[in-house]
Amino acid sequence: MLVLCEAWIITVFLQCSITRVYGQSQMSVSTVSSLGFVGSPDSTGDGKELPCGEGSVPLQQPKSKNLKKLNQTVMCLINDRNFPTSPVSTQLLHHSQVIPESLVKNSDSLLGLLKRLTQMHLAQCTLTVLFDASFANSAAVETLLTFSNPIQVIFVESENDFKLVLLEATQCRSYFYIFHQPKTFLAFANDGQDMWDFQGYHIFLGRSVDDLTAFATSKKGKKTEHILGLVPDVAMREEAWAIYTNRLYWTQPVQRINTWVRDSFVQPLPLFPDKLSDLKGVTLDVITFEWEPNVLYFRSDDGEVLYPYGTEIEVVKAFAQHLNFSVEFQEPPLEELWGRQQEDGTWTGMVGILSRDEVDLAVVDLYLSAERTPFIDYSVPYDIEGSCFLSRMPAPLPRWQSLALPFRLETWLSILVGLVLSGLVLFVLARLSPHQEAPYFQSVQLCYLYTFGAHCKEPASKDPKRDATKVLVSFVWLYTILFTTAYCSNLTAFLTVTLQPSPMDTIQQLYHSGMEVSGLGNFYQKALLTATDPYLKGLAGHYKDYVYLKDMFPGVQESRAVILQNRRFLEFTIATRFTKGSGEPSMRLMKECFAPHNVAMGLQKHSPLTSRVNLVIQRMLQGGLIDRWFLESFRVARDAKKSKAKEENLSGVQEDSSKDKSISSGVIPLSIDHLQGVFFILAICHLFSFLILLVEIKIGKQRSISI
Structure with missing residues (x-):
C-alpha cells in the first residue's frame, strides 16, 4: 500500500x-x-x-x-x-x-x-x-x-x-x-x-x-x-x-x-571544475608496514625509522607527484598487519582501518580478494605475486658416501660381477691349459687377488706363461684402466662438491610429509580450502596461522614446518637472513607453488581517487617503472642487510674470506672432511683384518687340541 x-x-x-x-x-x-x-x-x-x-x-x-x-x-x-x-x-x-x-x-x-x-x-x-x-x-x-x-x-x-x-x-x-x-x-x-x-x-x-x-x-x-x-x-x-x-x-x-x-x-568559470588533477599539497594518509622487499625501512644506527622505500612506496610517491599531494604514512598494529575478518563481519588491521575511512590509501603486497571487496576498493593490478613454500635445505650427504657416488648402483654391481667372473675364468684357464701354468695362477684365491689388484690398477708382479691366460689378463687390464680412469675423474668432483639429497619439491610430497604449513593470518588457509587440487585442499588441515613473523622461523629451521608466503618476500628472506658468507643458503623454495595473486593499491570504498590511481598505474606499467623500482629496491636492501651482517659477525666473515680467496684462485684444498671416506675404508680394513686374525687363531687352537 x-x-x-x-x-x-x-x-x-x-x-x-x-x-x-x-x-x-x-x-x-x-x-x-x-x-x-x-x-x-x-x-x-x-x-x-x-x-x-x-x-x-x-x-x-x-x-x-x-x-x-x-x-x-x-x-x-x-x-x-x-x-x-x-x-x-x-x-x-x-x-x-x-x-x-x-x-x-x-x-x-x-x-x-x-x-x-x-x-x-x-x-x-x-x-x-x-x-x-x-x-x-x-x-x-x-x-x-x-x-x-x-x-x-x-x-x-x-x-x-x-x-x-x-x-x-x-x-x-x-x-x-x-x-x-x-x-x-x-x-x-x-x-x-x-x-x-x-x-x-x-x-x-x-x-x-x-x-x-x-x-x-x-x-x-x-x-x-x-x-x-x-x-x-x-x-x-x-x-x-x-x-x-x-x-x-x-x-x-x-x-x-x-x-x-x-x-x-558574474565570471565565465566552469561550474564543474576538475578537483583531482591538482590537490594543491593537501596531506593524504597512507597505511603501510615493512614487508621486504616491497616496502622497506631505512633506519638509523639506533634502529629509528628514517623513511620508507621500496617498489610500492615509489608507486605512492609517483601518484602523489602526479596529483600534487603530500603523504603521511601510518602503520597498523604489529599483530594485525593486513587484518582478518571478525565474527561480526568487521575487519582488523590495514583492511579495517581503510574500510572505516581512517586513511585514504593502503599499499604493501595487498592481494585482490573477493572477501575484501565489500569493504574496500582496489586499483588496477600493478604486480603479480606467486605464493610459495619456504622449507629448510636438506642436510648434505655424509662425505664418506662420496666414494660410492661416482657410479650408480647398477654400475657397481656390474663391476662386482666382472671381478668375480674374471678371477674364476683366470683360474679355469690356468688349470685347463695343456701346458702347465705358473703355480701362482693354480690357486683360486691368488687368481682373485690378481684380478682385484688389476681392478685397483695394482696387479701382482706375476706374469702368466700361456697364451690363453695372457690374452685374458691383457683385456682385464684394458677393462680396468677404462673404468678406474672414469671413477677417478668423477670422484674428484664429488669430493669437492657438497652433496644434497633429493629435496621435497611437490605439493603431494608436502602433504604426505605431514609437516605444518605456517602463515600470517588465515588468508592462505581460506585460499587452500577453496583450491580444486585435493592435496592443496588437504594442506588446509595442516595450516597454522601466526600473529608474528618471527614465530614461524623456528619451525622451519627445525624441519618440522614450511612457510607459505609471497615469493619475493621469501626469496629476499633467504638472501638476507638465511645465506652464509660463502653464499650457501640454508633455506630453499619448493618448485611447486600456490596460485598467483594480483597485487593492487587499496582505496576507500567509492573513493574519487580510484580512476586517477588507475591512470597513473597504467602509465607506470607501460614505462616499465614497476620492475625497475623493484630491482633497485631489492639491490639496495640486500646490500644494506649484508653490510649489517658483516659488521655484526666480523670475525666469522674474515674466516670465510680466506676460503673465498682459495676459491677465486681456482684451487680447493681437500680437508679431512672431503676424504673421510678413505679413512673409513682404512678403519674398516683394519677392523676386518683383526677379525680374520681372531678367526685364524681360534681355528689354529682347535687343530692343536685335536692333534
Whole structure:
C-alpha cells in the first residue's frame, strides 16, 4: 500500500505541474519521459501496449526493480481532465505554498539559472529531480520538467523514497535536490554509501551554506566529485544566487566559485571544475608496514625509522607527484598487519582501518580478494605475486658416501660381477691349459687377488706363461684402466662438491610429509580450502596461522614446518637472513607453488581517487617503472642487510674470506672432511683384518687340541 500511495502522489504532483506549464493541452514526449522511462511513449518496451484509460498517455515500463512494483496507473500519466481529487492532493497543494521567502524573491533569477545550467553543462545528461512537499508546485520543479532530457521525478517523504532513484543510465547523470527541510536528505546522505551515484552531477538547492556543507561532509557527499550548491545571496539587493562547489580532501569542504545575477554569471568559470588533477599539497594518509622487499625501512644506527622505500612506496610517491599531494604514512598494529575478518563481519588491521575511512590509501603486497571487496576498493593490478613454500635445505650427504657416488648402483654391481667372473675364468684357464701354468695362477684365491689388484690398477708382479691366460689378463687390464680412469675423474668432483639429497619439491610430497604449513593470518588457509587440487585442499588441515613473523622461523629451521608466503618476500628472506658468507643458503623454495595473486593499491570504498590511481598505474606499467623500482629496491636492501651482517659477525666473515680467496684462485684444498671416506675404508680394513686374525687363531687352537 505504501508503494501505491507513493505512486499516486507522484501522479498527482505531475498533473499539477503539467497543468501550470501546458494548461489543458496534451503532454509532449519529453514531459511523458519525466518519470525517467526513455523510449516509445505508447509501448511497454516489449512491444505490448499498456491498457491505459481514456484521456491518459501511456509510458514505457521502467527498468528499476523498485518502480516495477508500482501500480500500473503510474505508467499512465493522467492529464488535467482526468485528474482525481482527494484529501491527499489537497494537502499536497497546501504544502506547496510553504516556500522560503528568499526563494520566492529570487524565483525568476533561479529559473534562468536552472535553464542555463542545464543547457550549458547537462544537455546530454539524464535529470533526476527530488523534492519535498514545499516545492511540489513550484516553478523551479516545473522548469526542470520542460527540458528535453530524460527525466525522473521523485517526491520525497522519507528516506525510502531515495531508493526509487534510477542509477542504470549509461550516459551522464545529474540530480537536483530541492528541499525546504533537508533533514531527511542529509540523514540519507549519512546512511552508509549504498544507493548513490558517486560519478554523477549533484545540484543542491539550499537555504544556506550550512546545509550545503552538511551535504558535502556527509558519508556520501565527501566521496562525490561533482557537487554544486545554489544558495540565495541575501547580501545582494539584486536577484542573486551564490554558486558553491565541494572541495575534496580540504578542511574547508565548500568554496564559492561564482555568482548568478538575474540572467548571467558574474565570471565565465566552469561550474564543474576538475578537483583531482591538482590537490594543491593537501596531506593524504597512507597505511603501510615493512614487508621486504616491497616496502622497506631505512633506519638509523639506533634502529629509528628514517623513511620508507621500496617498489610500492615509489608507486605512492609517483601518484602523489602526479596529483600534487603530500603523504603521511601510518602503520597498523604489529599483530594485525593486513587484518582478518571478525565474527561480526568487521575487519582488523590495514583492511579495517581503510574500510572505516581512517586513511585514504593502503599499499604493501595487498592481494585482490573477493572477501575484501565489500569493504574496500582496489586499483588496477600493478604486480603479480606467486605464493610459495619456504622449507629448510636438506642436510648434505655424509662425505664418506662420496666414494660410492661416482657410479650408480647398477654400475657397481656390474663391476662386482666382472671381478668375480674374471678371477674364476683366470683360474679355469690356468688349470685347463695343456701346458702347465705358473703355480701362482693354480690357486683360486691368488687368481682373485690378481684380478682385484688389476681392478685397483695394482696387479701382482706375476706374469702368466700361456697364451690363453695372457690374452685374458691383457683385456682385464684394458677393462680396468677404462673404468678406474672414469671413477677417478668423477670422484674428484664429488669430493669437492657438497652433496644434497633429493629435496621435497611437490605439493603431494608436502602433504604426505605431514609437516605444518605456517602463515600470517588465515588468508592462505581460506585460499587452500577453496583450491580444486585435493592435496592443496588437504594442506588446509595442516595450516597454522601466526600473529608474528618471527614465530614461524623456528619451525622451519627445525624441519618440522614450511612457510607459505609471497615469493619475493621469501626469496629476499633467504638472501638476507638465511645465506652464509660463502653464499650457501640454508633455506630453499619448493618448485611447486600456490596460485598467483594480483597485487593492487587499496582505496576507500567509492573513493574519487580510484580512476586517477588507475591512470597513473597504467602509465607506470607501460614505462616499465614497476620492475625497475623493484630491482633497485631489492639491490639496495640486500646490500644494506649484508653490510649489517658483516659488521655484526666480523670475525666469522674474515674466516670465510680466506676460503673465498682459495676459491677465486681456482684451487680447493681437500680437508679431512672431503676424504673421510678413505679413512673409513682404512678403519674398516683394519677392523676386518683383526677379525680374520681372531678367526685364524681360534681355528689354529682347535687343530692343536685335536692333534
